[in-house]
Amino acid sequence: MKKLVLGLAAAVALALPAQAQSKYPERPITMIVPFAAGGPTDIIARIVSENMSKTLGQQIVVENVAGAGGTTGITRAVTAAPDGYTIAMGHLGTFSAAPATYPGLKYDPINGMQTIGLAGGTPILIVAKKAFAPKDLKEFVTYVKANSDKVNEAHAGVGSVSWTTCTLLKGQLGVPKLNSVAYRGTGPALNDLVSGQVDFMCDQIVSVAEQIKAGTIKAYAVASAERSPALPDVPTTKEAGLPEYQIEAWNGIAAPKGLPKEAVDKLVDALDKALNDETVKKRLLDLGTVLPTKEERTPAGFAALIKRDADKLSPVLSAAPKQ
Amino acid sequence: MSLNKIEAAQGWRVRSTQDLAAGLFMIALAGLALFLSRDLSTGTLRQIGPGMLPKAFAVICAGLGALLAFNSLRYNGEKLSGWSWRGVIFVLGAAVVFGLTIRGFEIGPLKVPQLGMLVSGPLVVIISGLAATDVKIKELLIFAAAMTIGCALLFKYALGLPIPLAPWLLGI
């Protein structure tokens, strides 16, 4: 027993100074994805982290900690020890919308965490069932305003990207009380849109693009500044007559506040290298992702994006009728 | 309601303590659910609120519980049997200890460091093993060590699950 204690003490003694002067990273890094595996955020996290692992020389292990619209996982990640071994891949919802959606939120995305950088932007589309009367976005706006008691909107649950972006749309159209049908995730919502049980929804391009291409649903517009190469025929909201509806779902990496500068720099560098890698680029573009600009790949640029979208969403989300 | 032959009700007395307890248990749970969902709005049929179904289910639970308790006065049935605390304390305690130590935990002043599976694993085997009346300590200790190593290899390495082994010692 005594030997064991001595041995342990020696091991700890050896480990401590080694840690103090060592080069980050010297063991695997955990990347918390606050959603179930297989979703859009998880896919982007896995594609990006695989390449980042190569640059860092240590494996980045993706850990799915789902719950409460992603806030459970982010809470755990940004309240972890700021040693660079726990980082998180969050999105529009968890970083910009969450403070307004979840009043008891235990983290502050603006001041309470260290941003690393944006990993990718995902355009948002306004889509409708095939048989929905309006032919284009202008008609859609008029129709929805005139028939607000008849139209059914579908979304993937409070806190989801589809709910957040649709609430913004309804707020801007002045019909916040439109009939809205909640589903558990995009899949079931999309199913009922395809079969015509509900009229329209807003969601990320990766979820709806194939259905649009197959003609099972129709798209009115993409809420980005430019058309998406994945769906070149779909006009932007600006072209189609609703310029104020500009919103993108994005995914980005954050870490606990107080991370050593060395770790921040290495992570930023690894993310940048990953986003410059041809395979990663191709994979992300196949998903309809918009690659981040140089500015958005920096901690400051990403933080500015979070702040910008939070300012845009907070008033609408706080005012949204929670029924 | 019982497994036995039904007797015609002749006077009120408890004929099945098990069914009576079961009925009261249902009523108590329903009461708890109603208390917890008291602030949730029921909404309307057109727009069902978050409280409608929980409250409806709770009321039905209470009704069924009342029927069960009532029947226990009319029909013969099973008696309540004894409760074994030894199993409850050691077996369930072991699982709780695992949950507390695997990643560490903080409840108020109580702070448990993150010990990882190499500590939590043997703890769960040894503590739960004490629940058996025919426990052999030496055998259990060896078994605990073997199971932990086996589980580490299986879950951490073969399946690659992100489970901490011993962060305080190995850093993973």
Place this chain on the structure above:
Amino acid sequence: MSEMLAHLSLGFGVALTLKNVALCFVGCLVGTLIGVLPGVGPVATIAMLLPITFGLDPVGALIMLAGIYYGAQYGGSTTAILVNIPGEATAVVTTLDGHQMAKQGRAGVALGTAAIGSFVAGCAATLIIAALGAPLTRLALLFGPAEYFSLMVMGLCFAVVLARGSILKAFCMIMLGLLLSTVGTDLETGQERMTFGFPPLSDGIDFAVLAMGVFGFAEVLRNLENPEARDVVKSKIGRLLPDWNDLKQSAAPCLRGTLIGGTLGILPGNGAVLGPFASYTLEKKIAKDPSRFGKGAIEGVAGPESANNAGAQTAFIPLLTLGIPPNAVMALMVGAMTIHGIIPGPQVMTKNPDLFWGMIASMWIGNLMLLIINLPLVGVWVKLLQVPYRLMFPAILIFCSIGIYSVNNQPVDVAFTALFGLFGYLLIKLGFEPAPMLLGFVLGKLMEEKLRQALIISRGSFMTFIERPISAGLLLVAVAILVIALLPSMSKKRDEVFTE
């Protein structure tokens, strides 16, 4: 017909390459392994193995992941039979008669029946998908919220038949399951319901946590109390494999189960979960002597197991033809396909025929592999039952603890499971059966969601459930089941019903 043969030959051409057969084998083996481990479900494992498949071509990757999926489905029934722990909702029914068979020394027969039943169901399901996959898609689109709600109501009526003892107590358990299913954040308003303000509860109670608690942990507590009962399992070891009589007895249930499970599996709203329950209900209702059920009736294993496997496979139809995942595992398959650059949608069949038909062909190969892997393993599993119980239950405990932890990587879940173990032990003491509760729990979430959706769309009119023909038909069946189950209790022979 010739078109189907052409498609299948294309599929087998893809699936029968040495590499793909090897990947299918590895997938099935890993799947069986994780299925057997209580707690670690296919979702966690597929998520973990995703990065490994990065280096493979899409077809190979998906063949391997699909192998893990149905391997895990099958492995789950092994645990249900041997130690009475259902890892998945679909294995709950298997515990009823499967574990009883094991207690009677017929564990080998139960495992063998499950393996053979699953294989037959798998073969049939492969043919169904190949022949009818595309047309059946239309059936899936006929189901809106109203139809799903009626389907769930029908499913709940099955639970009445599941009951082994008092029907009143079964009703109690169904309602309790429904009540538990409403815990967590409200989908429409985001309000927390009955969570005690405790964050880990905000997403509701996890199925694995509840099932592992009320079945696994509570069973351990019950066994510790009766040392005699637990030793029965190891004292008798009967035949290892089913004999001719067993096979004859299970043939018809197996085919009926395949049909039921296969049909329900096509529904994109996770209808597959109802398959085993429906099959069990049917077998018990048409049996000459329903009292054998719950006491080790082989039909109660053969039917539901076939339904389970058939449903697991036809669940690929909505994914492959509509691009809509019916459950969490299928959602993960969407992720896997997406990572490999194939975004699931209605066009997968025409744009990637080699992937589509290759996967279908690999399903049949996978089923054959499962049989090859599992029949020899039956002997190993049965031997495991001979481990003294004083070592067996600590082993169950460590596996369960790690398994539950890895579902969401949340340590609190393990403590919750212990709490539900206590709850389950209390239920046993009060003479309640946990199986109907789990059915209520599984269906409850979906039922509430669908009810609210249907009523929002119909603007609050209940007529929507009767005006829509499919929904009305399902409700009629539900009423019929209830009447058949309850009618005898109106007559004088009341005691017989309650002792059924």
